[in-house]
Amino acid sequence: MSLEDLEFELPKELIAYQPCPKRDHSRLMIAREDATQITQFFNIPHHLRPGDLLVLNNTKVINAKLTLNTAHEKKVTVYLDSKCSKGNWHAFAKPSRLLSVGDELRLAQEPDYKFVVLKKGEGGRIKLAFSSEAGMDIHKMLDLYGQIPLPPYIKKEVTPSDKERYQTVFSKNLGSVAAPTAGLHFTDQLLKNIADKEIEIAFITLHVGSGTFLPIKGSIETHVMHQENGFIEEKDAYLINQARANGRRVVAVGTTVLRTLEYMMHNFGEVKAGSFSTNLFIKPSFEFKIVDLLITNFHLPKSTLLLLVKAFAGENLINNAYQQAITHKMRFFSYGDAMLLYKQKPLT
Structure with missing residues (x-):
């Protein structure tokens, strides 16, 4: 895969410069090989199963x-x-x-x-x-x-609304300079609805750095991934390891959660509690060891995040999903809409 494969033309009017009026009323694309469906985010519990484990990043954005x-x-x-x-x-x-x-x-x-x-x-x-x-x-x-550091493509003054909406409702541990944007769609009520469906919820902390917005430089092979720091509590490590041991599906909310969990599995064979740092760069042919589903936003061209989702769900599926998102005028990037992705099946 080359950098050209990570380019796409996006009409400027589809870039979300403001959040959706209600967090969970943003749109959600369910992207699968057999069918693609567009619904609203508050319907996410209908696409999960009892016994699934939802993993969220509870980092909090600082006024950086x-x-x-x-x-x-x-x-x-x-x-x-x-x-x-x-x-x-x-x-x-x-x-x-x-x-x-x-x-x-x-x-x-x-x-x-x-x-x-x-x-x-x-x-x-x-x-x-x-x-x-x-x-x-x-x-x-x-x-x-300080002020909340909005993404660099949002060139406007920070408003009181931004101070609230550029944080997740479950943000807890200060340290990020960019929001874990897939988590922005959740409300307290939606999390309750998910728990009521017997879907467990666990948390990790990965402090998002500004490198998340940087495009891939040079080539995919030579790009140096930025380092990010995090922490996992004992009880959450236990929940995640138990879910995997019992064959339950692990649903990562955001690329930060996916990178954290896969870093743990590739380095330790399990999720370990405590502090850690990772510069894991996920590219096609990466072997995913723990995450089964990914909830994520639509990402910038030539970004490591777009490369990650192509590695996870498959290049053809992502190319088709992004084209359909443009056709249906879905909203892109940090304040934009979301998609639910399934890990692609290995080639036999």
Whole structure:
């Protein structure tokens, strides 16, 4: 498969710049080899079975977008990306040309909070150290002065609606700079309806980095996948391992959940509790060991996520599904509609 196989023409009016008025009223495509059906997301329980295990990512998006002042009172927009060693952060800066290693950046509202540029890279990449003379935790500071970092193709001011709708209703553990978007369609009532059907629910945490929006560079073979960090609680690891041991279907809500579970199975043969990091890059011919169904949104061209869904469900099925989604004017990307995919059967 080449990069050209990950391209498609999408009418701009099908890009979802706003969320659906009601979370679970977005549309849902059931994509199978024998038939394709389009319904609404609140009907998802009808397409699952009692005994299935639904696995959700309970990461929470941080207010990772900051407007900071340089020592010369120039404004720089900084997007925190991921936490690294000793409390430092990887980030992106615009315009990065204003910055040099050693520069101090401060909030206009609260100059006691300071970032120091430790390193500069290409494409606006920087490494920052945060300190607070008041001893404030960075997450508390971000809650007060940061903004939700909407996807880069959504060029508008963040609204109160975005602050609510760019989080899942089950978000819990702070750390992501992008939402696990397949989870945005769920409501508390829908989760109750799923549980009432005797479908178990488990959680993992994978903090989504901004690399999720980056296109594949160069070629599929040479692309370097971004690293993401996560955590799984003991009770959830137990539920997932039991479901697999008992031959029950495992339904991943989002590519972040799928990558986490498959990383675990390929590295340990089971899902282990505790902290982990993964840069698993899923491509065609990947052997899926645990996930049977995937709930996911419609992804960007030339993205690792589009490559993942083609590896999972099959290239022909995905190509057909995306074309039907365009024909039926479904909504694409983070605030868009969803699809339910079945793992393709191995060739015999």
